Amino acid sequence: MFSRHQFPAAVSEVADWLAASDYHKAGAVRAVHYGSRAEWWLDLSGLGYPIQAVKISLNPEFPAAPCELFVDPKHCLALPHVEEDGRVCLATAPRPEDYVSPITAVAVALDQFSTQLLHKSNSPLWIEREFHQERASYWNRFNLQALEARGARPPPRVTFVDVPAVDSWMEGSIAAYVRTSSKRQRIAVQVVTSKDHDPDALAKRHSWAEGTFMRGSSIFIRLPEAQLWTPATWPQTFQEIVNLAHSATGGELSLETWLRSAASAVHEGPAGNNKVALGQQPLLVVFALGTELYGYQLSPPAVSIVETLHVTPIIIHRIDPQWIFARDHATAVVNQRLSKRVLLLGCGSLGCQVAEVLARSGVGKIDIVDMEIFDGPNISRHVLGMSAVRRGKAPSVAACITKEIPRIVVQGFAETAQRWVLEHCKPGKHDLVIDCTADSGVRQFLALNRDRLLGDVPVAHAWVEPFCSATHVVASMLDAPWPATDPVHPNVSAATYPASTKVQLPACSDGFHPYGSSDIMQAAGFCSERIISIIDRPLEVSTVWSYVRSQAFFDGLGVPGIETNPIVPSQGAPNDGISITRRLVDLLGKE
Template identity: 25%
Template sequence: MPEGIARRMQEEGIAKADAFLTSTWCARRLSKAELNKHAPREPIEGWEFYVQPEENVYRCHVIVDHQFPYSLPKFLLADVPTFPSWPHVEPDGNLCLRRTNRILRPNEPADVLGVLLGQVVDLIRRGELGLNLEDFQAEFYSYWNFSLEDDAASVFSLLNANAPSRFVRIWPGETRSIVGESEAQVLTWQRHRWGNKPQFDKTVPACLLWLPEVLLPNQFPRSASDLVALARMVSNGKELLERFSRLKLSTYYFVLGATGANGPCFAAVSSQPPQTPEIRTFRKHGTLNGFRKGKMPQAVVAARLFSSSVKAQRLRIDRVDANWIHGRGHDPHQPVLALKHVIVIGCGSVGAPIAEQLTKAGVGRIDIIDPEALTAANTGRHPLGAESIGTNKAIGMAGRLQRDHPHATVRGFDLSYQEFIFRHLEILQSASLIISATANWTAENLLNAQRIRGEIDAPLIFTWTEPHACAGHAVLLCAQSPCLQCGMTTEGALKTNVTIWTDSRDGELTEPACGAVFQPYGFIELQATISLASGLAIEALIDPAKRSVHRVSQTTTAFLKSAGGEWNPNWIEGYAERATGGLQTEINWEKNEQCPACSSKSIDESSISESQIGISNSPSALAS
């Protein structure tokens, strides 16, 4: 550790710890050779002491690492019991204590040791008396994973974490397998994650046994006969096992599920049929010995196939189902969001992050529309980076989100919005919510007109920023009226902007190219608008709104002024808090009785003309 305050604190901390342990617990310093026994934990000092919570005396070690006193001491049983004997004791004897940062007080290491030593004594006492065996079940994954062999294969689970026991499907790989409720579910996940490869063509049956309670370590299956014993614990287990044994599989995969104190959990096990040698080195299923083919009773087949001589290979299992990924099984909104379909129009620096946030929030299906390719200049405020330059934004973003979240369905369309509705109107009509992040009045006007005339039933969100992203807007429309035009000018500008600019170009700059205008703000400035729109979208999906609303985010006054802008007096009039900036506001999106788009006078039997909505076969310029 470098010289200075950290070194001095460490030396003082060790001296205080030594004084406390030697005087209060009759501890002695560990030798260098004794410290080396704990080398994987990188100790720099350690002590030995004894505790006797009940009948037996236990030799313990406490060690500190190079970060001490800014890290907590570790306590170990020096005479390591067979693992797993007690809950919260790791294979090297380390005691898993309640190590929270609230205990950490670098200036008072003796107090810290006193608190932790109390936990040590209580843990050993409860272990000796067998008072905490249920902790094995509450923390099942820790003990199951510790029990695995170093080269244990992994299983990714898409299964629903509930009863009953049932047959499921598994794609078996050499080092990693995928198990799910159906073949379609498993193969779709595979293709979403790794691409449409030829090996992702079929699955095989697996057996899920939903047990009445979580297994204790001494119940972990070691042979196939242990799986038979577990099957007898469930109501239809014997029938499932006999049906499973009829299948001529090279490997039999079992998933064990149960619900414990901390929720449902899974384990995975595989077994292979017994083999017996024949001449010329060929091997055959040992289950047939002594019987002609087809003459062996099924009960005997099952007994031989899953006998005590057949090893049960325990496997590592990781849940990758949507319910676990989004909230670890405790997000009450996940079952709702997983069924929702959102369309994001515009995959620029606002639309792309919105699509990403909604995917991470658990929306089950997202379609992204944008006709433009990513340029180098876009990468400063777009989720896609340099490797995607030249790639269509929608297709590139959808591909990345699909690989990262294979349980969802994310698609990209290299089309303008006008082209999309001519080719995929049925997709639009199936949406739960449509978000427009185009900053393109032509596309927004068309979408607004479709909503007014009932071509689209889904709620709409329009989102955009003012110059330099000093203000952001998200408007949720949940009925045909009010419409977007109600609050806009006929040119597509908000009737009352939040900011005003002394520069007639609103701070726009021009690249050395024809028509290449831009504003030099970055990704950070956009975050308020992105979160504004994403949050409103989630609310609309979970609890469909009864009214149309307009949410506004404001940057700080200092940033606004540094960019050359001011707050619009019409915006802050009567609302003193708006003049300070740095806040979010929600107001009603009011109906305009004279609206040229949705007033009763404007809606008649004639359809809106192509010139009014700007229908064109050429791509529109969506936000970059």
């Protein structure tokens, strides 16, 4: 009977249990079908709850997949924890004991259904509290229902919003794009910013600006913290939106007045461009509750007759820095990082990944300098790929970060570190200088010209030893700098290596040290963590951070002539290593 199931015996146990249950004796069990799922309806009509029946549904993987329960889909947005198809969200997960006792798995699900939903379903206060507590999820379901029931112009497929926190209310600008292939002229993407930013520029930065371009207007309204946001309180008509906006702003905002003004401004178009037929331009009202945004798109027939406007709820996708970089957690750290200006010298296998981590951490301005061209063999241990072959490393990484990570200002320069610093640097231009060139000449140059060109800012030198056997970050202040003598060996290094370690290529001074993507990614993570700590907290003392692999790693290389230093741990497997923090002054004192 249950041949389509992976565990037919388990399903049979459940069927026999239901056949012998009190539900069955009362005639309240009805098997639906025995196809890909085994399903039974339990009649609950005599219990006095809004839910009249619940369906037990076991998919073909049960009990590897949990028992699912369904009720009438009409309860979606009428009762909490009910999805569009009637599925009851119980947050259950399969347990090891379910394989031994599948009946228990079903019984537990039914018990959760009873205690978490059924027995509370007659309480209006509980219903409102649950809806408000998980309001973002229910708003998404509301949008899906509105999309299916809609007879007017469809809403934009995606709405991206980058605005600062809303105090009372503020206006915004919209850049919208309609694909030429859209028969219904549906907006594919609309990008919304505050009025002092250009949403079209933001759309172009992230390759969203495809199709016919339209300008529009938006308004953001702060709701009181005590405002309930539930199916019972959501505005459903334009007049209800007007009333809520009026109430939330203490009568300060007249939405009808704003709407007429916004529609007129968009119709006229800036400098005669981007003219849109009256009633067709994008118009958006967004309510801010806490850090959440809930939007309504306003649609024709005509903006001059505001009472007849069609309102459509839409899902807002925030792309502001506080959400993108921290999901609204520790926003003070995000704001601080956004204000930082970093100079990164070197964009090879280490520097490129440090650049990406800095950008994804929210560091506001990054200048990347590297004169080298990206080539095919670099792909195995670089963030760039085939699309960047034969292009400059620094400009390509900067372009990639600019396209994929919002708000961060990244510039790439195909020059030598020495020339760029001489021509562009002056004290106060950057908050941190990072050297990932692994070039002794660059370290010497920075040491000799630091005070004149960089001023009193931290300088961090980061490099890896051959085979990525050790990784080092030397972070120094002006009063205790890295010396021009560049005493890497033996003060900092984990080992000394024979010249044969470098693989020579048939070209002038051309060659490489062998290591893989996972090796350099581990090293980049170590370096980036320390560098970010300098950005977040002032560097109090010049410090050397090192990650050193075990002696077993060096022994396993099979390369004769490597001489390890005392910092290499004698214990541990080949993949083990240790992190070491040392004061720079202590290391220099060993000379």
